[in-house]
Amino acid sequence: MSVKPSRTTVISVAAATAVLVAGTAAAGIATSYRHVTVEVDGVTHDVSGFFTTAGDALSTAGVSVGAHDLVAPASDQSVANGDTVVVRTATEYDVTVDGNQTTAWSTASSISGVLSALPASSATMAADRSYTRAEMPLAEHGETIHVVADGTTTDVVASASEGASAILDKAGVSAGPIDRVTLESNGGETTLRVARVVRGTVTTTTEIPYETEEREDAEAEQGTEKTVQEGVAGSEVTEAYQETIDGNVTVSAVLSTTRTEPTTRIVSKGTKEKKAEEAKTSTDSSSSSSSSSAGSSSSSSSGSAGSAAISGDDAAIWAAIAQCESGGNPSINTGNGYYGMYQFSLPTWRSVGGSGLPSDASAEEQTMRARMLQQRAGWGQWGCAYQLGLV
Structure with missing residues (x-):
């Protein structure tokens, strides 16, 4: 490293005076006996002996000087009686x-x-x-x-x-x-x-989401769903040694990890088709509780609906079913638990995505959801389908 004279250079006043004295004195003998003072980091020692240089004086005093230490005068310079050799030890x-x-x-x-x-x-x-x-x-x-x-x-x-x-x-x-x-x-x-340094253990918990498994149930009817086992989320708990300096993480080492596996949610879905007789009985009871005017209308239109079914005219078929079930009235609500032109029950209406009352929905929405029900469960959902020859 660089040395700044103002901080590290030591000037010996006694040494400077000795130079003046030496200049006016007779030439000394190289082996003459000398008395000097050796100061090491503020501690002084009087040294006497036959020596000529500062280094010799330090050796006589038993002082070892490192390569980075400061010596004044320098080790190879001559010293005279009364001089002071200063040593500043480098660290x-x-x-x-x-x-x-x-x-x-x-x-x-x-x-x-x-x-x-x-x-x-x-x-x-x-x-x-x-x-x-x-x-x-x-x-x-x-x-x-x-x-x-x-x-x-x-x-x-x-x-x-x-x-x-x-x-x-x-x-x-x-x-x-x-x-x-x-x-x-x-x-x-x-x-x-x-x-600021903070050291200690830190615990982190991470949630592991559960999965859902669907199983077919041949004993349950189509459209039914039941939760067999509730799902429970798992977790992973990690304990780590951590050091932070002014809030910044500088060291992080995992000490242990504990994992709790999630519990899978199991749902059973029915695959058993409804028996035609059961569907007919259910729909007949629904129709019988409808208004008598809807029943009379269905008898008058059954012949034309039958021919429509044979011709494959989809719009005519749905018009015939609506006429048979409700007299074609999309807003009918007689209080018997069945609503609208296709006489939906509320659970069935909601199972195909409907909200509110079927009788409050437009005729177009009712027909759309009736088609969804037919595609999923067949024509047997309506008693009038039997009368119209669709089943």
């Missing part, structure tokens, strides 16, 4: 630079210092929130931190010693142990962001 950090995760070494004393020294337009790293040691300072003294949590932004002025916990306290924001707290540097602005 490795996990950072996200312009959306890519990487590692960076820095000797900065604050997290914002680490990020601002990176050669990137946008850098992010986790804020230090230790419960067992002092937290790393978050920012330089007087720096403004934008604290973002739960959709709200609060500006806080930081002091040099304050870590993430202190900055959150100033902003009035609490962060749980598993919440994600990150520091972001973007365009010179520093943001401390709190993302």
Whole structure:
């Protein structure tokens, strides 16, 4: 990573003074005995011995220097009596630079210092929130931190010693142990962001619809239908472990699935044809309860209807049946339970899609539904069909 002199370069005043002294003194002997001070991250040690360079002084002091550590003066530079050799130990950090995760070494004393020294337009790293040691300072003294949590932004002025916990306290924001707290540097602005993390199990229930099975019943008459078994919907219950960050699902793993199969609805439909004698008896009783004028009309028109049936004139046949059943009156309602020109009972009328009273429907609709009934159950539905020779 790049090093910014203003943040990471350490200038030793004693070293500069020593240079001036050395310039006016006689040439030293390479093996002369020297006394220097070694300072490592603020801790000083007095070191004496026969050495000429800063690196030799550090070796005499037993200080190991890493490849990323800052040493001033540099390890290969000469030192004189009274000089101070300063070491700033570099620390490795996990950072996200312009959306890519990487590692960076820095000797900065604050997290914002680490990020601002990176050669990137946008850098992010986790804020230090230790419960067992002092937290790393978050920012330089007087720096403004934008604290973002739960959709709200609060500006806080930081002091040099304050870590993430202190900055959150100033902003009035609490962060749980598993919440994600990150520091972001973007365009010179520093943001401390709190993302809420929720972990736990989630149960989801999905309904499974039931199917309907139709079965033929040879013992039941055509047009009849009965539910043998009620249908019951099934279900599938899934339990999953889930993690969300600010409401967005980031982890979802199924733990178990329980399935309850649906119960099929079973319906029986009759296939047995009505006996002609039963149909005739039923229709005769219907006709007998009709008006006497309709009966007399049927006797006068039976001959012509019979010839119409032989000729296959469909309209004439239905006209003859209507004349026989009701005198051809589409609105007849005598109160005997049969209605209209074809003397429909209400259950039969509704079984062919009719609504309301048959006698309130138009003659065209009544004829249309009578044809539907005939196609489904035959001419035996009307007693007059026997008289007209249709059965």
